[in-house]
Amino acid sequence: MGSPALSGRNNGQRLGITDPISLSGPTEYDVIKTRELEKYLQDAGLYESQEEAVSREEVLGRLDQIVKIWVKTISRAKGLNEQLVQEANAKIFTFGSYRLGVHGPGADIDTLCVGPRHATREEDFFSELHKILSEMPEVSELHPVPDAHVPVMKFKFAGISIDLLYAKLSLWVIPEDLDISQDSILQNADEQTVRSLNGCRVTDRVLRLVPNIQSFRTTLRCMRFWAKRRGVYSNVSGFLGGINWALLVARICQLYPNALPNMLVSRFFRVFTQWRWPNPVMLCANEEGSLGLPVWDPRRNPKDRFHLMPIITPAYPCMNSSYNVSSSTLRIMTEEFQRGHDICEVMEENKADWDTLFEPYPFFEAYKNYLQTDITAENDDDLRNWKGWVESRLRQLTLKIERHTYNMLQCHPHPGDFSDKSRPFHHCYFMGLQRKQGVPASEGEQFDMRLTVDEFKRSVNMYTMRKRGMEIYVTHVKRRNIPNFVFPGGVRPSRASKMTWDSRRSLELKASDSTQVDRPFEATESLDGVDDRRKRRRIDYNANTNLRNGESLAAAHSQPVEVHEVSQISTTSSCSIKDVNSIPTSANNIENLADVSSQNNGDQTAAADTPSCKEAEKLAIQKILSGSYDSHQEFPCETEELDDIDYTKQAIDFGATRQRSPMTSSVAKTSSVVVPMTSCNEARLTSRSYSNGGLEELEPAEVVALSSTGTTRAPVAERKPIIRLSFTSLGKAGKSS
Known part of the structure; x- marks a missing residue:
């Protein structure tokens, strides 16, 4: 009861x-x-001050007044009679973390402007309203993105970040008490309006x-x-x-x-x-x-x-x-x-x-090998546009690596970017790499991934708004060579300076298991934790079994x-x-x-x-979970484009056509990176314990590496680097070519 x-x-x-x-x-x-x-x-x-909360309310009220003035202005310009001009209305709604009541200090506000049928998105919202906002002293960093999957206008109003979407309804007049939760609001709405409305509709439905x-x-x-x-x-x-x-x-x-x-x-x-x-x-x-x-x-x-x-x-x-x-x-x-x-x-x-x-998860202690993706541009505006495009494509690199290696190589993208303050107009992204746990590795096993990275770079370089100076480099970097600017304060933390819960638990499990095994623990396995290894193999096995068999x-x-x-x-x-x-x-x-x-x-x-x-x-x-989920393939196909809405920070999709690649990589003359890989079965757990393990890292045959000054050396046309992933079996100390 x-x-x-x-x-x-x-x-x-x-x-x-x-x-x-x-x-x-x-x-x-x-x-x-x-x-x-x-x-x-x-x-x-995680909670904003009362003063900031009041400021947000004032900004939203001011923004609501602006769009009401805007819609009356364009209504008069379109020749509507005075009565319709006076009745013309637009309304501001909020969604996302602000509407849910879980936003923090400095967080942006996801907002939606709902306008009448005669207020168009391209001509009126992204042109006339943009002009009005650009002339206001309170508005800064105004950045329209009309070609995004969900078109958005980004700006700061009195120092508060705003993401403003637009929904054009089939109504001549927008009532002040409009209820956008009703399905009828979607009647005759275009696809972009449906996507824009969904953020508010989903947020309100969740709260109910x-x-x-x-x-x-x-x-x-x-x-x-x-x-x-x-x-x-x-x-x-x-x-x-x-x-x-x-x-x-x-x-x-x-x-x-x-x-x-x-x-x-x-x-x-x-x-x-x-x-x-x-x-x-x-x-x-x-x-x-x-x-x-x-x-x-x-x-x-x-x-x-x-x-x-x-x-x-x-x-x-x-x-x-x-x-x-x-x-x-x-x-x-x-x-x-x-x-x-x-x-x-x-x-x-x-x-x-x-x-x-x-x-915090110690990402830069978690793996021995990383892919570093650097992007550059010639000015702030170009970098902002280039960065948005590249970020929308980075997920494809993960998918391509998974597909081309038959899921034998596992990727861990870092959910953020870094920049070297000494290098203007530069950002970089990192991805940790390791061989799939529980899969035996042959001595000297390699994955040739030249086509993988080359295909990814080609898809990125097809950006329709690409300008001179917009460049991308994908390089291999080992853990010990991670640039210092990624660490807080630009200072690399000392190894094993802090005992985390993961490392303590690993030590406890090792101590408890050491009495139950016949052989002593090798130095290469310190802090690994046998139970954790078994658990993680079991999780990995179950997950992949589900994906293969549906x-x-x-x-x-x-x-x-x-x-x-x-x-x-x-x-x-x-x-x-x-x-x-x-x-x-x-x-x-x-x-x-x-x-x-x-x-x-x-x-x-x-x-x-x-x-x-x-x-x-x-x-x-x-x-x-009693419902069955079938028709899953062992290796899910890569989707052509991202075609669903992201209600928080939707990646910009400029509609560039992507190329498909064969399921196998060959030794063609294309540009990529060399990445040697050890066969550490528990790279993440070992890294949590701040342990190198006893495995030697293989030196790459060719590497586009960062110099000591943090600058990236561009690939040489005559001798393009490759991604080659080399594995040695656990406990082996020798190198493979």
């Missing part, structure tokens, strides 16, 4: 496509840990589909901070962006409607550690709609079957918001979910704290993906199981659960996380 708080919020009906896993409220421990978490987030500077908004916001703020610290927050890099994390957190809130943020964070990792991708995460059933717009449905759309980590937006037309995820980035996020789950388990024993969970947890079901009604668990003192029999509906009334612990029976909350209930939760999660 649901708690009074749950019934009040949901009008007695559930949220989501299944019943909750647990209706238990928080224990006293959860209340204490939630207060600790809130204080931690406050101390981390969570049982407690305050708990949702605190948990989401926590998970966004965690994802940024662990380097898995970036849609354009193939990880997850703001809307993706919001949807995942909202689903956990649905499954644990009476939980406080401390419990929700723990359950987030518990659920998604067990989640069997590509089963989709959905907040509500997909709506077909009456407008005939395409929706995510792998039963009908073959392209949707290749999505590896589907996270489906709840507003019509529903779509996969995480289409950018690749097999490499999915593996990295799966490992991070497991790490978060392990730490939360230890936190319950008071053997770890929030600092442990939020330890199997979900319940192999008995043979229909394409569809989450059916399943039996779920209501966690009470007896951990009883009950059936799901109703269809999910949206809820309205918002009710705070701050005092819900006093409404729950002590026996229930005490039993909420016992081993038996954990096992019951595991069963419930398995039942949620």
Whole structure:
């Protein structure tokens, strides 16, 4: 039986496509840990000041006035009669992190301008409104991007960053009380308008589909901070962006409607550690709609079957918001979910704290080999445009490497860029490389990737707005040669200067396992952790098995993906199981659960996380995943273009035609980079422990390297470098040619 708080919020009906896993409220421990978490987030500077909040409201009010003046001006210029001019209206909406209430200091505001049918995007929005804004002293860094997948005008207003989209409706007059959540608003809308509207429609729908908004916001703020610290927050890099994390957190809130943020964070990792991708995460059933717009449905759309980590937006037309995820980035996020789950388990024993969970991921200690991509331009404007284009293409490099090496080479893109202050108009990006774990390597095994990088560079250089000075270089750099400017303050940290949770755990596991093995641990394996290696191989094996066979947890079901009604668990003192029999509906009334612990029976909350209930939760999660997901190929094809919306920071897509390459690389005379690779089975875990291991790194035959001054040497036309990945078996110290 649901708690009074749950019934009040949901009008007695559930949220989501299944019943909750647990209706238990928080224990006293959860209340204490939630207060600790809130204080931690406050101390981390994640909340803006009251003064900044007021400034944002003032800017939004001023922007709303500007677009109202703008629409009346263009209405008069188009010859409309005076009555229509006076009635002409435009309206500003917000979405994204600001609308969700999880933005931090200095964050930009995602905004949408909704205008009437006679206010065009190209002529009026990107021309006339742009002119009005450019003449205002409060506006700076005005940068229109009309050719983006979701056209946007970027600027700063009184120092506050604004991303302004435009939606042209089929209405002559925009009412002040316009409700854009209604599907009828999409009637006769062009494709760009539908994409622009979706950000607001999805954000508002999410807020209606969570049982407690305050708990949702605190948990989401926590998970966004965690994802940024662990380097898995970036849609354009193939990880997850703001809307993706919001949807995942909202689903956990649905499954644990009476939980406080401390419990929700723990359950987030518990659920998604067990989640069997590509089963989709959905907040509500997909709506077909009456407008005939395409929706995510792998039963009908073959392209949707290749999505590896589907996270489906709840507003019509529903779509996969995480289409950018690749097999490499999915593996990295799966490992991070497991790490978060392990730490939360230890936190319950008071053997770890929030600092442990939020330890930054040491990316530049994680691998022995990296690809460095440098871009240059001749001025700030050119660099801004070139940077946006290159960032939208970088994900393709990951996909090409995965495809050309048959997923034997794993990539870890860094979700951000760096710049050397001594070099103007320059940015660089890094990608960690390692051989797939658990796969035996032959002595001297190599991957020739000349065509891979050459093909990538050709696709980038096809940028239609490319100008003189816009250059790109892809080079190989070893860990010891990473340039200093990527480190905080330009100072390379000393090795093993800090013992992290990962390294401590590795040492503990090594110590415990050393008594159970016949041979002593070699120096090359120090800090590796046998249990962690086995776990990671198991995760890698399971993930790749799913991708090859298209199997979900319940192999008995043979229909394409569809989450059916399943039996779920209501966690009470007896951990009883009950059936799901109703269809999910949206809820309205918002009710705070701050005092819900006093409404729950002590026996229930005490039993909420016992081993038996954990096992019951595991069963419930398995039942949620009972829908089969078939038609997956072993090596998903590379999509021609990014064709879904990114509701946070959409990559710019200028529509350049991309070239396809053969599945195998040859020894043709094309430009790339030499990258020697060791066969370290646990590069990420070893790096967490700040250990080099005992494997020798192979010297490249040809390398485009960074000099000591940090400058890049351009490839020589007569002798173009190649990417050659060399592997030696674990424990071997010799070099391979």
